[in-house]
Amino acid sequence: MTQPMTCVTQPASPATKPMFGRILTSALFAGAIAGLIAALLQLAFVQPVLLHAELYESGELVHFGGDAISAHPELPGMFSDLFRDALSVIFTMLIYTGYALMMIALMSVAEGSGHKIDGRTGVLWGLAGFIAVHLAPGFSLAPEVPGVAAADVAARQVWWFATVAAAGVAMWLIAFGGNLVSYVIAAALLLAPHLIGAPEPDVFTGPVPTEIGALFAARAFGVGLAAWVLLGAFAGYFWQHESQRAEVPA
Amino acid sequence: MTTQTQTASRAGILPVMFAVVLGLGIISVTGHVQAAALHDAAHDVRHATGFPCH
Numbered sequence: 271m272t273q274p275m276t277c278v279t280q281p282a283s284p285a286t287k288p289m290f291g292r293i294l295t296s297a298l299f300a301g302a303i304a305g306l307i308a309a310l311l312q313l314a315f316v317q318p319v320l321l322h323a324e325l326y327e328s329g330e331l332v333h334f335g336g337d338a339i340s341a342h343p344e345l346p347g348m349f350s351d352l353f354r355d356a357l358s359v360i361f362t363m364l365i366y367t368g369y370a371l372m373m374i375a376l377m378s379v380a381e382g383s384g385h386k387i388d389g390r391t392g393v394l395w396g397l398a399g400f401i402a403v404h405l406a407p408g409f410s411l412a413p414e415v416p417g418v419a420a421a422d423v424a425a426r427q428v429w430w431f432a433t434v435a436a437a438g439v440a441m442w443l444i445a446f447g448g449n450l451v452s453y454v455i456a457a458a459l460l461l462a463p464h465l466i467g468a469p470e471p472d473v474f475t476g477p478v479p480t481e482i483g484a485l486f487a488a489r490a491f492g493v494g495l496a497a498w499v500l501l502g503a504f505a506g507y508f509w510q511h512e513s514q515r516a517e518v519p520a
Numbered sequence: 521m522t523t524q525t526q527t528a529s530r531a532g533i534l535p536v537m538f539a540v541v542l543g544l545g546i547i548s549v550t551g552h553v554q555a556a557a558l559h560d561a562a563h564d565v566r567h568a569t570g571f572p573c574h
Contacts, residue, residue, distance in 0.1 A: 290535035297539070309565075316568040354564065361550050361565040368546030375539035382532060404570055413570035426572035427552055490570055 289378065292512040297374050300504035301367025308497035309362035313348050313355055316493055319486045320416060321345050326478045327417030333479045341481070366501055373399055374505050380446065381513075389507035396502020397495075398441040404494040406437035406460065410468035413490035415483045418476040421469035433463040 322345060325331040331339055349355050373395060381387045407430045414420060440456035447453060476483070550562055551571045559566075559574065566573040 289532050290538060293535060293539045297543075312565070312568045317564060320564060320567055357561045358564045358568075361562045362569075364546055364550045365565065365569060368543040368550065371539045371543030371546070375536045375543070378532065379536055408570045411570075411572060414567060414573060416567060416573075420572070423554065423572050423574055430572055486567075490568055493568065494570065 288516050292509070292516060293371065293374050293378060296505060296508035296512050297367055297370035299508045300374070300501055301370035302363050304370070304497055304501035304504050305363030305366035306359065307500055308366055308493060309359040311493045311496060312362060313358065316486065316489045317348070317355075317358070318345050319482060319489055323415040323417055323478045323482050323486065326482070329477070333477060366497065369399065369403065370501060370505050373502065374509050376442075377505065377509050381509075383446075385446070387506050387513075388510045389503045392502040392504070392506020392509075393499055394445075394502070395506060396499040398445065399502060400495050400498035402438040402441050403434050404491065404498065406463070407433045407468075408487070408491065410464050412487045415478055415486040417478045418483065419471040419474050421471050425469040429463065429468050433468075436460070436463055 322343065325343060326333060331343065333339065377387045377392075377395065385391075410433075411426060411430060420426065436459040440459040443452040443456040443459075447456065549558065551566055551569065553559075554574075563573065
């Protein structure tokens with residue numbers, strides 16, 4: 271009666287088991303490298319502007335106080351506050367790893383429907399990611415220098431997440447929709463949050479000179495663009511690399 | 521061919537969703553949760569990355 275033992279338990283679907291591991295591995299590599307570069311760019315170009323603004327936020331420097339104020343105060347150099355800067359590096363790497371997880375998950379979906387994913391196409395993914403999570407919300411909620419007046423943080427966060435979600439869907443429709451209707455929907459999704467309007471402060475109380483605020487926003491966008499293009503390129507490269515390794519029979 | 525593709529994409533949807541949720545969780549904790557310790561540690565990054573900070 272004993273039947274010869276056959277393999278009754280199906281081996282885990284070949285697509286399921288290695289899939290998450292591949293996403294995670296590629297995301298860790300892409301997020302760590304792009305995040306580290308982003309952190310160094312931020313420390314070199316954004317942090318000095320932020321520290322400068324904090325001198326006005328704390329009242330150490332006063333704008334329009336009577337005397338003209340030098341635009342070049344003595345600022346602490348890069349890594350002079352090692353603990354603070356190390357925290358910034360760690361958190362930037364974490365944030366870009368989080369973004370990499372989501373982007374590579376979506377890349378795997380796109381690849382499943384026949385779209386090529388590699389370092390080159392990854393640049394386009396990075397640009398789309400920058401537009402979705404940085405430029406789209408920043409178009410109405412400009413990157414804030416410390417000390418600016420702003421509406422309630424919870425309201426701004428709700429608007430931020432809604433705008434990023436809408437812009438993300440819009441980017442996907444532009445990339446893969448392929449017909450007029452999807453382009454029109456994408457345009458509506460990109461425009462709507464700004465036509466509705468972001469939460470704004472009731473009064474302006476910012477003590478920071480406008481020159482510093484403008485430079486901060488410009489630098490934040492510039493570093494964000496560089497980081498996202500790198501993140502997309504690395505994500506595409508590592509995803510393709512992991513996929514090729516998975517295809518090679520053991 | 522079509523069936524194969526559908527099966528593959530259906531089998532792949534769970535890890536994809538898990539990766540998205542995990543990524544979203546990381547972004548929320550590092551970038552948006554307002555707990556004081558997290559806020560202070562991530563302060564500079566939140567400003568530089570354009571998140572609503574405080």
